[in-house]
Every structure is written in structure tokens, then in C-alpha cells.
Amino acid sequence: MSRSTQRLVRDGILAAFWVWFSARLLNDWFGGVFVPAGQPFFDPQPVADAASVIGDTAASLGIVGVPVGWVASALDSISFAMTYLPDLAAGAWLTVVLTTLGIVFGIVLAVPLAAARVYGRITRWISLGFIELIRGTPLLAQLFVLYYALPLSGWINAIPFVGSGIVPAQAVWVAIIGFTINSAAYQAEYIRGSIEGVDPGQLTAARAIGLSQLQGIRYVVLPQALRFAIPSWTNELVYLVKYSSLASFITVAELYHAAESAAYDNYRFLDLFLLAAVVYVLLVLSATTTMEWVRKRVAIPGVGGSAGGRTSTE
């Protein structure tokens, strides 16, 4: 397959996923726009019936029926997916919220942390202490401390609208705070690396025309460093999509939690986790595709090691 065909296939799959996902959320949030909330868009029963008919036929055919049996189990999987995907969609939405807000708020914290780490005097040590503390302890432990040991949940609950309508409940916000803090520490290290990758002559030249150090960092160093950091950001985002499953331990009903709850209904754990895995893959693919788009969008010839948008041969 040529690269453009690959991209076409990928974009097609992602487009189908997001059309379904948005329709699903729209339907369920607004009390059944297309079908009753939480119900499949298409009745899985006929598919299940077909699977069992074909399965019976396969059994009667003996050895010749083996390939026919594959068709039957494929149809069975499809009807299973049609039945349970609505349950997973609500969880996937929380996964998207946790990941996106965690990474975005994380960047906001990470940039000053990284700058302090490179240019600060006292702040360098504060930043270093924070980064090593967070990177040195398990994310799960951090979530437990935030959720159970600190009075954070109580404060968040006191904020109006939390937990009503589509505003997530307090546990979600605690998880977002946890992911923000955690990803800030990792991102700060990525950004520190890319700040150090910017030629020191750039800041010297900024100082030489009379910009202050802070202005030099803001207008000259960071615009380049943040472009260098995009590949590591992509990595962090990919990690976070999956690490967000740890939020299930503090009662957040994200994708993993949703799959697990559904499995307790029917005891088809393997099938549900496989289904959740497919959704995770699609979310990760969406993340990497978006970041690739961002990378191309902000590319400048000669910055970030890429040929950049203008001179690109694609």
C-alpha cells in the first residue's frame, strides 16, 4: 500500500469512528435524539440470529464447515460489539476528557517548570524537586493521595454544577488534577530537553538587541523549543490515553471502567476488554493523527529538524 493509500484508510477509519462517537454522545446526552439513550443505533438481534443460523449450518457440514464457522463467529462478535459499544462510548468520552484536559493543563504548568529548570536559580531547585517527586512516585499513588487523603473532593463538590448535566462529577476533576500534575512533570522534562536543544546563540542575539531574558525566552527560545517538543508531546499524549484508565481506581467511569462494569453483567471479560482495546487504539490513532497535523501546521523550514510545511515534498 502506498503511503497516501495508508493515510486514506486511516483517515477513513477515524472519520467513521468519530461520526459514530459524536452521534452516540449527542444521542445519549440529549435523551435519545435518534434512538433511546444507551440503546444501539441498529438492532444487533438479526445479526446474532444470523450468526446462530450460520453456526448451526457450519456444525452440520463437518470439516467443510470450518470456514463457515469463522463467518458465524465474526457475525457473533459484531452483534456483541453492537450491543456493548454504547456502554463503552460514555466511558470513552471520559477518557478523552481526562487525557485532553490533563495534557493541556499539563503544558501550562510544564512550560514555566521547564524554563525555571533551565534558567532559574532558586526556582531551578523547586522545579527539580517537584519533577523528581512526581516522576519518582506511581501515578496511582498520586491519584489515591489526591482522592482519599486530601479534602479535594469536598471542595470540588462545593462548586456549582459539578456532577450535573454533562459537567463531570468530582472524582473526574480529581483525576484531571492528578493527570495535570503528573503530565506536567513529564512534559517539563521534554520541554527542558528541547529548550536545551535551541542554539544558545539565539538567546544571545535576543539579548543583544535589548530584549530582557524573559522576553528572549518567550519570543525566541520557546517558539522554537515547543516545536522541537511536538514528537515527545505526541508520546506523552499516547501514554496518557492509556494511563487514564488508572482513574477507574478512584471511581471514574472511564473506558476501562465501563468495559469492566459491562463484563460483570455477562462475564465475557475477554470480549469486552478486546472491544475496549479497539476503542483505545482508535483514540490513540486520533491523537497521533491530530499531533501530526499540528506538527505540519506549525512547521517552519529549518526549525524542529523537519523540512517544514513550505519545502515539504508531500
Place this chain on the structure above:
Amino acid sequence: MTDPLLDVDDVYQSYGEESVLEGISFEMERQDVKVLVGPSGSGKSTMLRCINRLTDIDDGDIRLDGNSIFEMDANDLRRQVGMVFQDFNLFAHLTALENVTLGLKRVLDMGERKAVEKAAWQLEQVGLREQANSYPAELSGGQKQRVGIARALAMDPKLMLFDEPTSALDPELIGEVLSVMRELAEEGMTMLVVTHEMGFAKQAATDVLFLDEGKLVEQGPPEQIFENPEHDRTAAFLSRLTQLHGGQ
């Protein structure tokens, strides 16, 4: 009598144990073009960096317009002293035009339109009107250095420092940069230039200063330094340099 524009007064500088400048003194009047020459490691570049306080000095004083630069705000000083670097140091993420407007907007608080107008004019002066929207990676070395010169000039400096502006250039690109510098000298800009381009020194310099091992060995008009140097060290160094870089 008015103060000289630049008064370098018995300056000492060292990196750790290693002494770099050992009691350098010289003055520059307005419109002077002085060329600093000397073997590598003689302290030429350090001397320039002391003048806009990119490097601190250990002892002595440097005065601009009669005021000690160490009593001025460093950013204030630097907007009055332009600097051109050997490696250009153009802001890699900005176009040629934006390289020039950044200082105008953020240091001189100029509005967007005025800054763009001024930067475009400045680029035209160095012959780069066509390249205003190119990024540094899309420019040749000579073009980059001319943007570097325009970026410094746009701040309307009193004094321009050139730190080996042509050393990183391919031989065929040196001419375009030197001709911009010559024009600048003719227009009356005060310039302190570290260079090995003896042709430029002979044509444009009011004085040549020969530095060796952190000391100012001798200074004088180019004819005197080239034809009739007082010191053997100067003669030996210049004859080697002239073989390599020649006049034009």
C-alpha cells in the same frame, strides 16, 4: 571638548584562571571605523562582548557617551549598541522581516505597522526586499548576515559591533556583506569590527588595532599599520594574514 562616543579604559577580563584581556584602552570618536585584528585567542571577540555587556569585566571601565555602561540598564545599553555575529544567530522561527520587527515591537514598543514599514525599509537598504518573507533556512549565508546587519541597524544604534561577520561565509558570499558594511561606514556609522578581511581594513578603517595575548600591541591608521608597523609581531601577523585573505 566632547566625550568620545566609546571610551574603553584599562579593561581586564578573565575566564576563571585564564586571563583574556589585560589592560585594554582605546577610544572611538563618532564615525570612526576601527578594525580589531589579532591571532585567535587574542581577546578580540571578548572585547566586543564586553562593550554590550554580554560578558562582564573584572576591572577598568567602559563609557558610552561619557556614561559608564555598568551604571546603565543592560537592555538600555544593548539597544544603543548593535551587534552582528559570526554565526548570524538569526531567529530561526521568524522570517527575515520578523527578525527585524521583533526588536522594534518588543524593545522600542513600535506598533505593528510602523515596525513592518521600518523593517522593510531596512531590508531594502541591505538589498533583501525580495527575501523579506523567507525564513533563515531558506537564505544563503550572505543573505543571512545581511539580515543580521539589518536587524541590528533597525534599532538605530549609536555604535555597531561586528564579530567576524564574514568568517562563516563561503568566499563568494563575503563580498556582498563587506559591501553593505562599506556603505554603512561611508554613511558615517561608528563601527568596531573584528575581521580578517584586510581589504576591508585598508579601504574602510580609520584605525587598525592589533591585539595579541590580551594586550593592545599597537594601533594606527591602516597605511601605517600595514606599511610601517612598529612591532615585529604586528608585521609578522599581518603578512601571514595578507597572504591568506589578501586585499582586493
